[in-house]
Amino acid sequence: MKLKLHVWRQKGPNAPGKMETYDADHVSPDQSFLEMLDEVNEVLVKEGKDPIAFDHDCREGICGMCSQVINGVPHGGQDRTTVCQLHMRSFKDGDEIFIEPWKARAFPVIKDLAVDRGAYDRIIQAGGYTSCHTGGVSDGNAILIGKDAADYAMDAAECIGCGACAASCPNSSAMLFTSAKVAQLAVLPQGAVEAKRRVNAMLEEAQACGFGNCTNHYECQAACPKGINVKFIAKLNREYIKALLP
Amino acid sequence: MQVTQSSVGRKIIMAVTGAMLIAFICVHLLGNLSVFAGSAAINAYAQKLHSLGPVVWIFRLVMLGVFAIHIIFGIQLTIENKAATPDKNVQIKRLKTGFAAETMVVSGLVLLAFVVYHLLHFTVRVTNPEIYVPIEGGHGMVDVFVMVTQGFQQLFAVLLYVIGMGFLFLHVSHGFQSMFQTYGLSNDRTLPVMVNVSKLVGVVLLAGYASIPLLIILGIVR
């Protein structure tokens, strides 16, 4: 099939960017979105032009590197699907597709579609860990954890840190990402010890990174390729209130 | 970090002050509906409030403070949120959020303007001198029934009230459920229910408040 692509091109972090139009004339419905872009880039390289820079790594939906806003929605808006797992069969011949980078003050554009998502790393560094010794592999089973808590923590841990929550948020808030880690660790005995310090430290770091404030749009959950639930934000709010109490 | 600076801290302040404002709005509506019970009922209600003297003034000052805090933090948070996305995408498609949630600051500011008008109209009583007539044996008190029923003979005033309440519907339909999420009282089962309850609360407030000017101008209540 033939597609018309409108792609955000920006030479560098401080260069002005703009949308440019490319034709993709030999797109197979079996290709992934990134494979389609690879082919467009091959043509650009052959023509001696600058290929479109975009992030990717695992291409199987687990690393969270592929960060593109497709037709106005991070990851394209297909339920629980990353860009790399989005297939061209979900588009029609003759479609026009808009491809843009994450846009948030905290995610500066490096080039074209590639953005610096280091802010999420800094939020994790601020408190998204446990500092007690958890022992070797066998010790993992030494502390019994109820199935409810284990499942809850696992659901929160599904977050791949791709940045779609902040990119989809009208306020560019990183609350879903922050809350997933806060909630995951707060329900586990190894993490609960530092729960109070963690929630404050991670929230302060998110603010310092320049993310906005959550106003309960719930847009993040809809855009999240892992379906992380906004119930974790409610949990973060509870953890914040608990940390205020003596 | 201080609660008044923290992202979630200020969200909780918005929710607490919002809860107080909604509680006030509900009680105020119940009081106002006494206009349907006739002149004696609403004037008795007004006199009762009047007889509380300083208590009413303390209550008014507290509500004013709550209102001011809600507005100031609301504006401050909105400015920060706008600054968090300096350049927007060319294409933006929202999957979940809606008009009410995206226009909270607008509906809020319209409500502020409405409250100022409403206070001048019925509390300070300066906008329409002809409707403020003293009640017999009321020691200079205004006949509230006459004030309201005469005040709502004017199409312009009725329109302002109904439109104002439309914005109240918008604001509450997002704000009510938002409050529960902010307190951490929502989960994946209750949130979808609360989203609908929130719209219902908005509709009930809109219907309740708008019914007063509408039934009066239609001549059903006189």
Ligand code: FES
């Ligand atoms: S490239 Fe790893 S999630 Fe898409």
